[in-house]
Amino acid sequence: MNIMRSLMFVPGNRRDMLEKSLSFRADIIVPDMQDSVPLSEKQSARDVIHDMLPVLAEAQKKIVVRVNARSTGLLEDDIKAAVSPHTFGLNIVNIDTPEDVVITERLVAEQERMQGLDHGSIKFIIYLESALGVTNAYINCMSSDRIIGAAFGAEDFTVDMGVNRTDEGKEILVPRSMVAIAATAAGVVPIDVVYANFRDIDGLEKDVIAGKNMGYKGKFAIHPGQLDSINVLLSPNEEEIEYARRVVDVFEESLSEGRGATSLDGKMIDYPVVKRAQNVLDIAKGIEQTF
Numbered sequence: 001m002n003i004m005r006s007l008m009f010v011p012g013n014r015r016d017m018l019e020k021s022l023s024f025r026a027d028i029i030v031p032d033m034q035d036s037v038p039l040s041e042k043q044s045a046r047d048v049i050h051d052m053l054p055v056l057a058e059a060q061k062k063i064v065v066r067v068n069a070r071s072t073g074l075l076e077d078d079i080k081a082a083v084s085p086h087t088f089g090l091n092i093v094n095i096d097t098p099e100d101v102v103i104t105e106r107l108v109a110e111q112e113r114m115q116g117l118d119h120g121s122i123k124f125i126i127y128l129e130s131a132l133g134v135t136n137a138y139i140n141c142m143s144s145d146r147i148i149g150a151a152f153g154a155e156d157f158t159v160d161m162g163v164n165r166t167d168e169g170k171e172i173l174v175p176r177s178m179v180a181i182a183a184t185a186a187g188v189v190p191i192d193v194v195y196a197n198f199r200d201i202d203g204l205e206k207d208v209i210a211g212k213n214m215g216y217k218g219k220f221a222i223h224p225g226q227l228d229s230i231n232v233l234l235s236p237n238e239e240e241i242e243y244a245r246r247v248v249d250v251f252e253e254s255l256s257e258g259r260g261a262t263s264l265d266g267k268m269i270d271y272p273v274v275k276r277a278q279n280v281l282d283i284a285k286g287i288e289q290t291f
Helices: 015-023 039-058 075-082 098-114 131-135 137-141 154-161 170-186 201-214 224-233 238-256 271-290
Strands: 006-011 028-032 064-066 089-092 123-128 147-152 189-192 218-221 262-264 267-269
Touching: 006 015, 006 224, 015 039, 028 039, 039 075, 075 098, 089 098, 098 123, 098 137, 123 131, 123 137, 131 137, 131 154, 131 170, 137 147, 137 170, 147 170, 154 170, 170 189, 170 201, 189 201, 201 224, 218 224, 238 262, 238 267, 238 271, 267 271
Parallel strands: 006 028, 006 218, 028 064, 064 089, 089 123, 123 147, 147 189, 189 218
Antiparallel strands: 262 267
């Protein structure tokens, strides 16, 4: 199970911040070659990230490098710097159609071959952040076996739609839900939109819960102060785990008596309820084994 509750962006041209990220409690560290790096610093970001990959890996950090969109002309050089035996995956941005994934995959496969890595060892988390990308969300998520996660990008989406981005977020409710549904249908982890006001922890927590209720299992962070809230809220708590255990136990007892449904605390327990409970237990077990 890929546990990806919290994914922390770190500017790739800032060696000091990448070194600091060794202490971050993020499930995945995302050294960034894209939005947080000015054009004049792109090569510096490649060099710094390439040098830091073994350091981060030695500290048992799972690393997913965010590369620039293929439309920028920077992608091929980014991939050459990012693909390594220490890299878990790449965060591929501005995915509009499956062709964007296929072309990127060819470049990555060539680097894997040149570095003696197994084909398919580098995984993808794709960013859907345009009207076309969201409309094609399911086929985009299904376009490669490398894809393990799909994220919604609200800022670029609202620019594409020509609407204002608000704190309330009503303007992204539909596309945000669409990406979560499509990712789940494709069997990949839905990863929620960044909460930009990093000093507003109450607002962050409300946003995490809203995303969780849409089906999101992970969330990108832009500040280490966001990580604890994200990790806690996207993990089953002790009460949820205990209830899930009781659901599974009472249902197994029911099956042993030849009944396919039962009740617990005045509520019906049938197969969908048991499956939801088992998912809670699987996530809790995955977190325990991973961390």
